[in-house]
Amino acid sequence: MSLPRSNYDPRRVCVNPFPNVSLDKHKRSIGVYLAGALFAFACWTFWDAAILSRHARPPSDEPAYGVPVHVTFVDWVPGICSVLGFIIVNLIDKDRVRGDDAFSGDGGAVWRARLFLFIGFAFMAGGLAGSIALHVLKYYLHEYPEQFLYYGYANMSQNVCFMLSAVVLWLAQSSSSEYEYNLTL
Template sequence: MSLPRANYDPRRVCLNPFPEFTFGKRRRAIGVYLAGALFTLANWTFLDAAILSAHAKSPWGDQPDAPPPVHVTFVDWIPGICSLLGYLVINLIDKDRIRGDEGLGDSRAVWRARLILFIGFALMAGGLAGSVTVLVLKYVLNGYPEQFVYYGYANVSQSVAMMLSAVVLWISQSTSSEYEYNLTL
């Protein structure tokens, strides 16, 4: 065992504790606002690509009335929907139930909460993998001009920013609030 016996807790799942960041008195609020900004940026970039796709013109040098070679379709929306569902699942889980703190039910409830958390992260990872797949198969391999490949880049950036937002929100909600007191007898 790599941890000294004084620091070992048999209820722990991971050897490393959750990171502690010190942002002063407003650290929790800073984390929540940063997560909201990342979530907004994630969805804004993809919606920007979808709106640009709806009003796209043919590339310069082609016939003026020719349709653009590619549009954002429902296939492009699926990775973002998976990432959004994973984001919601991850942030709806009670953090104390994941840790297995006493007084919150039996061990089966902890196991189910961890399973649901895994499903949420799997949805987010699937959304990221799907967005990279759409980028490569739909936009890069077909050799479209850069203005159309942007649609795929926006899709990947949406999934990455949503994952970062979930991590930041998880960490900021795991830190103690300035109004929280630890009373022990």
């Protein structure tokens, strides 16, 4: 084993320890607000594409054929997966993932928390992969004009912003604060 025996804990899953971020009160608030701004920007970009799709006009060179593509329910599915992953990740107790919960003698609770964390990030990664695949298959391969490619770009940027928002919120909430009190008996 490459770790010194003093740092070795047989209950650990990963060799690298979970990062312990300590932010002061204002940086923590900034992280929460930044995560909210990223989430709002993600929603705004996709809603903008959906509204533009609803009110789209055909290209000026082919007005007889109509609008070639619209935002449909299939375009909403990656965002829904990412939001579910976002919710799952941020509902997990951070101390359970670390295994620091003093009141829980159940080793299975740590395992379940890590499993749910994995499932949440898998939902978000699936949403991002789905939005990339959707952009390539629905918008890019058909060589639509640039105004219609925006729908796919908006979908991808929505999912990237959801993932970044989840990570920023996770780091902001998992940091130790001077206003938290740890009571131990």
